[in-house]
Amino acid sequence: MKSIVCQQPGELKFLESDKPQAKAGEVLLKIRAIGVCGTDIHAFGGSQPFFTYPRILGHELSGEIEAVGEGVDLPVGKSAYVIPYLECGECVACKKGKTNCCTNIEVIGVHRDGGMCEYLCLPASHVVVTEGVPFDQLAVVECLAIGAHAVRRGDITKDDTVMVLGAGPIGLGAAQFAKVAGAKTILADVNEDRLSFAERELDIDATVDCKGDVSAQLDALTNGDFPTVIIDCTGNKGAMQSSFGWLAHGGTIVFVSIIKADITFNDPEFHKRETTLKGSRNATKQDFEHVVACLANGSVRSTAMVTHKTDFSEFPTIFPEWIKPQTGVVKAVIELG
Template sequence: MKQIICLEPGKFEQREVTRPVAEPGKVILKVKRIGICGTDLHAFEGTQPFFTYPRVLGHELACEIAEGQGPEINFKAGHPVTFIPYFPCNNCIACRNGKPNCCTKIQGAGVHIDGGMTEFIQVPAYSLIDGEGLTSDELAMVEPMAIGAHAVRITEIQKDEYVLIIGAGPIGLGVMAFAKVNGARVIAMDVNNTRLEFAQKYFGVDHLINALENPVEQIAKITGNEMVTAVIDATGNKRAIEGSLEFLAHGGRITLVGIQKESFCFSHPEFHKRETTLRSSRNATREDFNQVVTNIRNGNVNVSALISHRITLHSVPDQFPLLLDPQKGVIKAIIELD
């Protein structure tokens, strides 16, 4: 079978490898689509910390069952599935407390272990998610959308509350989609007007704010001077994170989905007087994946619009570097297999 391997930063190579054979408790999946995300782009650029090479990238997969037997495998060959691409140890304190998404020894497909840029992949049967009723394009969007669904769930976003979501990239759009599913009044903020308009057109957000145009005054106006009761950062931008507190109502909460490498700083009196709740949101759990599949299946969330660019597996060495060009206006690129 064919596989694309990232040998070192800036270098992909196609190679021919033996197709995996199912081990007990594992299943072989035929890969149909691979969504490309920031993690893959940074790994290719060499800017992903703690990344080791060579590595097969890709963790946003649409697949179908190829082979696998055992009591835990409920699907027949050809059944559409995706899988939770972060494998927990099931033993550490986070796993024991029902938080496998932040396991201390988590193994991410396409990050710590080889991932999905391959024709067939072997995964643990317990990681499978039923994709019945979803197209391959939709199934490849489940993982990035689950990141947003998780952030919304743990932030306990309520009907009618004002939520500010900063960053309208694929991750922020997922947060917006699920904040709307919860019935919140969603304010989308970015510095890119094209992305803001996209958020309104496809994810029905209520208000758009360009972060460069007096955002505090704009939010005060929208909320009748009360400000928002929740801010979710999906930029991974230090300045955006540090600025988020000024938009927050007293008693409000801030959730950081975006990630950056530096420390960040809040004014302690400003943080204190609001009795601010601050938390991060990492990965997603089975509950989030299932919520995403259900909402795509019943038409509440339209994810196909996210796909702006398509390439084939064998064209990855030539075409992948072009996706890094900001002029291309990529929202989500996917790799198609037959």
């Protein structure tokens, strides 16, 4: 079988190997679609500090169950998606059901070889059989689950006004799940193309241009109340720090972004609002199931985010092009026949 390996930053190449065999407790998945994520871009670009090479990338995966190992009761031939976070099950976080922030977490395609290949063996517990959602949509379930988890962290209800900061794939997902939760949803970014894309494709209520006066725009949009929940998906220190001053009194900030820096805030501003600040990392099985239910009933549209597609055989050639901002890639999916 063929794999695409990231040999070193900037170099993707095909590798030929034997088709793997499912051991006890494992599923052999015939990969049918792979979502391309910011993590893959950073790994390819060499800006992921904890990445080791060579590495087979790809953690947003869907496929067909080709075979099962001993003790696995999953139907061969059925469609499935992958939960790529392998948790230890024993640490302090796992014991509380927070497997998404396990102290020993291993992510497929990050800490170990991933799914840019024709066949992959996976623990059966992390392969979820699903009907009625096509492979290309199942491949972006992980990306959407991160947004869904952030919305759950924000305890969002129909009474909230939510501002999602950052209109990349994670932010576009978070905005859609805030809508599903019934909230008035505002999307903010510096990129007008992304905002008009979101206005066109997704049912959000308003947009904020972060190149302008954000406070004034929020003041007008909320009658001076400001957003009751802010979900940051920017990866931008300035935006993350500014969010403390854009929040309603009694509100909650959720940081999905991770940046390699310290974040500071003005304590009187924080205190007077009785601000709640939360991190949001990865997602749990509950979030994945919510995403798939929303895709199946049409309340969330992954198709609106997938702007580019390629065949597996073309990916190493086309990927360096897609990284250029002028290509306008929001989300790309690799398909295998």
